Amino acid sequence: MKYRIALIAHDKKKDDMIALAGEYKAFLAGCQLVATGTTGGRLVNELGLVVERKHSGPFGGDLQIGSMLVQGEIDCVIFLRDPMTPQPHEPDINALVRACDVHNTPCATNVASAHLVLSQLQQQAAN
Numbered sequence: 655m656k657y658r659i660a661l662i663a664h665d666k667k668k669d670d671m672i673a674l675a676g677e678y679k680a681f682l683a684g685c686q687l688v689a690t691g692t693t694g695g696r697l698v699n700e701l702g703l704v705v706e707r708k709h710s711g712p713f714g715g716d717l718q719i720g721s722m723l724v725q726g727e728i729d730c731v732i733f734l735r736d737p738m739t740p741q742p743h744e745p746d747i748n749a750l751v752r753a754c755d756v757h758n759t760p761c762a763t764n765v766a767s768a769h770l771v772l773s774q775l776q777q778q779a780a781n
């Protein structure tokens with residue numbers, strides 16, 4: 655099965671996202687990836703992954719990914735949120751995380767949980 659994974663990171667978490675995605679690069683390269691604009695740009699430029707890029711988060715990217723999720727087009731969300739910095743689009747962020755809960759979609763919001771989710775999916779993909 656080709657997993658459909660959304661990758662999103664706030665600015666202070668983008669380096670963590672690149673490091674994380676780098677660790678799982680071989681697995682992620684076999685997945686269908688979607689990301690918010692700036693996160694996606696870094697994944698493409700720094701890791702060479704193929705990523706569908708939506709708008710940047712503050713311009714509605716979280717909502718676009720939320721819409722895909724509601725349509726059943728996303729299997730898992732890795733959303734490295736910055737809990738220490740207020741975001742202008744906080745309602746959009748909450749809407750995406752809420753949509754994950756409504757639709758029982760795995761949503762990892764920190765690096766430790768992202769490792770658990772990605773390692774599990776990677777293992778499932780190998781079996």
Ligand SMILES: O=C(CO)COP(=O)(O)O
Binds near residue numbers: 747
């Ligand atoms: O703001 C974001 C998620 O809420 C992320 O957007 P960018 O990837 O465009 O920085």
